[in-house]
Amino acid sequence: MGISIGVGTIIVGLLISAVLAYVLTKINKTTGAWVTVLAPFLALAAVFLLRDSIGTTYSLFFLEFELTEYGWFFSMIMLLVFACVSFFNVYWMKKMVHPAAYNMLYLLALTGTLGAFMAKDFIGLFIFWEMIVWSSMFIIPFGKSRKASVVYYAFSALGSLAMLYGIFYLYNAFGSFNIQEVLKLAATDTTAALVAFITIGIAGMVKLGVFPFHLWLPRAHGNAPDTFSPILSGGLVKAGGFAVFLIAVVMPSYEAFATQLQFMGVSITSYIFILFGAVSIVVGTLMAIKQDDFKKLIAYSSVANAGYIIIGLAMTDALSVGGAFMHIFAHALASAAAFLAVAAVSHRTGTTKMSELGGLIHRMPLTYLVYLIAIISMAGIPPMAGFISKWMLFQSMIDNGMVFVATAAFFGSIGSFLYVFRPLSAVFLGQLSPKHYKVKKAPVLMMIPMIILSGLTVLFGIFPNIVLRIVSRIQTSVGMEGLQFDGTKIIGSNGSLDPTLIVVIFGIGFMIALVIFLLHPKSRKVELMDTYTASEFIYTPELLHYSHSFYAPFERLYKNAPDTSKWYKAILKKVSEIGGFVSYAFFSSKPRIVVFWIVIAMVALLWGGSV
Amino acid sequence: MSKKERAVAKRKKKWDGISNFFRANSIWMLMYCTGCCAIELPQAMTSKYDMERLGMGPMATPRQADVILVTGYLSVKTLRRVIYAYEQMGEPKYLVAFGPCTINGGIYYDAHPVIKSLDQYLPIDVYIAGCMPKPEAVMNGFQDLIDMIKRKEANGWRKYQENKEWYRENQIHALGELRIKDEFHE
């Protein structure tokens, strides 16, 4: 009998390798970093091989695991992102303050996500959920700011507590922790379903960074170490999608809320969730347009994209859920690739401020291509994976006639052209600043994961059915209608899409253009500074580079818009005032207050005695 | 002339043969309005004389333009910029000079900052005489340019390429150095 690989083995293996990474990093930094590269790859292979044994239950000590279709899908995305990003760890070891702790926490975060996706009962889900929160909370301060971690923890605690409340409420009502079982039971009880939907939904929204819980996301992503931002954006945030998926689709919400008021084809509770998604699309887009920091810009774009995911999941029809899954997948790949490109730029130049960079295409052409593919996917332009998901989401929005939500989605979709183009223009194109003349190409080991991610983005843009068939199986496994296909075509409700054909036609167009280009006289190569300046002589490339406050005319229009962080600051002030009063009243060492409480206590005691 | 150069020349000639029909009837201008002759261009362009029926039109940058119009006297300071603009243009390119100032200095023949004859520094395809030239003369000059392009005589840009050293020497003699670098050009 050979060694049978089960979920338990993988989790234990990852835990052991986390400890191993810690010990080895203490001895030799690079060796320890290689452990973080190898472990996710081995886990990826193992989980991939477990494809055939979906539906099996595993147990590890007191924890129960079940490999579900969606658990497998989410785990694959997560492992892919972790495995690709881990190559960067090798280069960041010297820059880290605590490399050993980083490596251990990195693998613990991975363990947490896998455990959460495969947990059979809510207790396992909660334990591993907390493992994600705690490990990432300790990693974030290794970057630029400690405060970001505090903000992250504050929001995560809110989400975790809401989830815990939901779990205990459900246990109280149905006497079980088993996820599938409890959710199916909850679907028959509207009140329980509502509580579960809101509490676990909040946990998911916090993790996804949906408005109004979006504030931690740009802070954490922007300030986390460059190697951890792709994990946060591409991986951990998507765990929120998992939580929302549980209560919206596994439960399923359309059955639970069938008696509720139906609005635009969905129940009013779901519609409120959808509205939050719509608002976070608008807020994320507007804020992303404003940012000067490359990482914060992509972080806000994650807020906007989280909006699409939650809209898709909450609409709960075949196309929208399929779209949301495709979006989770496409955005995980694209944002991880974009963050890795930032990390490569930051590794070579030492900054992520867009106004300080420029013209890096002449030094880092491959990184540029990786970023280009990532943003094409993020903006939802064919032939990348992001287009497929947006198309599917738009289809179901139109079917339901959701005018306002669609307005937000269209705005976010067109607005994404703005914010994804800005780094392209300000960092990679334009004039090369003299201080970056000696910048070298990104190292080969960094290129490998970036190329893998870009390649997958293109591949699943051309042949999305590979993913969509899995998604369709997930949908049938939770009792929904699956997606429809016809060869390479995806059948939508009011039209169909053939991504392969689009790529073929685009290829033909490109070839015609190439032939026209090659037939005509060869161009003369000129220097980048030999450019139209109204015939004036200019010698400073920095001044000939347009990157500072790029969308100034557009930003001006909403610079006075209300800022959510102000509400939170006001709440914070109130909380700290109450806390101050409490500590003044109850924890003071001043004699008169102590005497006052003693008197009160005695009066109470005497009162109690007399009755 | 080496073999390669001859092949290049041959290819150029072939292209010119095909393209001259289009070039002659689609001339985009870069107006370098240095002096008073520029005031005659609006009449030539608008409804009175309508330059567009010859296929001509104004363009914003030297990259897009086919012909550069030097309308009037050139101080050394302006000459530097004209040379820069001319060298930025794509080939083939033509240069039309307006008024006597570009021929022999005109009324500025004795001024210390004003050059006397532009053809020392840049090749000129067509001169338009008159101080200032009337719109009729301007239109006539453009018609001449079109005819010259059709007859393959508008070869100023080729002359400039072939005699680059001679032109460069003259430019350096008058200007000191071609590109100026001071506090205004940082």
Place this chain on the structure above:
Amino acid sequence: MITIIISILIALGILVFAFLWQTTLSGITRKIVGRYQKRYGPRFYQNFRDIFKALSKRGITHGWVYSFGVIMAVGGIMATVMFLPLFGIVPFPGVDNFFIYVYLFAVGMLGMAMSAVGSGNPLAGIGVMRALTQMVGYEVPFMIVVLAMIYGHGTSSLSELAAIQQTSGFLSWNLVKMPIGTIVGFICLLGMLGKKPFETFIAPAEIASGPMVEYGGKQLGMLMIMHELATFIEISLFVNLFLGGATPIVFGETTVLVGLSSVVGFLLKYSIVYIVSALISNALGRFKIDQVIKYFYKVPIVLAIIQALIVVFLGWGV
């Protein structure tokens, strides 16, 4: 396989027709504008001369992305044209849905923007910034109106949307069914075409023709081809969505005659839309970019939402 090849050949035919037709019409419009300004104006084939002259010139290049972006731009726009139905002929039936045009069109625009900024000229960067900002303005109201239309008619296929409008003559046009939407569509069309008052991103006197600032030679020629094709896409979209597409102007028994007259009908509507937009462009001045955005988010978007709500809740115009 054979059907795909035939489809591609049809699509290539549409591509060639689109280029020839729109370039000719641009020339004719230049002539009309010339007459409008009491001039003779150029020959009607002037635009062909311009394009081929530009192609034959020896331009400059600022590096590989400068040329690659141009090829990507032209390729993307050509691919978009190849998906367009023309006179009821659909090269790829079933997959010609509206979102393909919006997003495949964006490939071309992205290519051009990339190439322009890759030239290293800040004016190109400003031009691209304005073009993108303006896109946020016009694209959203336009898509809302189309949302209402797709919701109402139950299909997002461009050819089917056109076919639905050909069922009962003039009265089934979306121009009649959704008058507010048509107005919004036309305003957005002006924005898409970059006609005045929405000419912010070209602005030759202000930012030296914006993205086009560094182009000369064959790159400029290819971008001019791209411009003509992009105009064709935008106007055909408008005609197909709002004006009933290829509706015959002669009714009768003879199929050939009706078919031919529907070709004429389409081209007539197309010409009218294009010439009217050109005349409006020549009569107006230019907005500033923040005025453009303010305008689009004040008037057209409100009208578009009103139209969408009318269709979704009242069911009028279906």
Place this chain on the structure above:
Amino acid sequence: MNNIIKEFVDNVTAKFELMGVDYPADLQVSLDFDQRDIHNALAYIKGAGWTQMSLLTCVDWIADNEFQLVFILFNWKNGVRLQVRTRIDRDKPVFTTITNIYPGAQYYERDVHEFFGVEFEGNPDSYKQLFLENWDDIPPLRKDFDAIAYSDRKYPARKYKANFSTEAGESK
């Protein structure tokens, strides 16, 4: 109005040694000072309301072997224009800068330095080139500068086969 001008001129005369006063037109006064007094005088005049420096220029009196610096000042309260003038030695044209009194004089000093070769002590920027790029001769607006010779030397003239130009009055 004349009273105001008269009063002002009287005040100036009482304070400084005036070389001459002239009234070229309505609301215009020209005052000549000695080179030693000029800075004090300018400071006083600025204090008296002539806050705008419209022009600083130079006149080459080659026969007297002197340069005359002319400061044109304007008073926005009463609209009176002052021409404050002083003469300096042409062989050693050195003058102390007035940029600490009128900061706007910065570019005029560079202008005068470039065209007349007057050196402004205390203003290091005045040596930078302003209008003439790469000038390689004596300053061009000095009377002893031969523009035609310079032009002939620097810019080759067109050679004509026949003599088309005729002097005025000369018959063909």
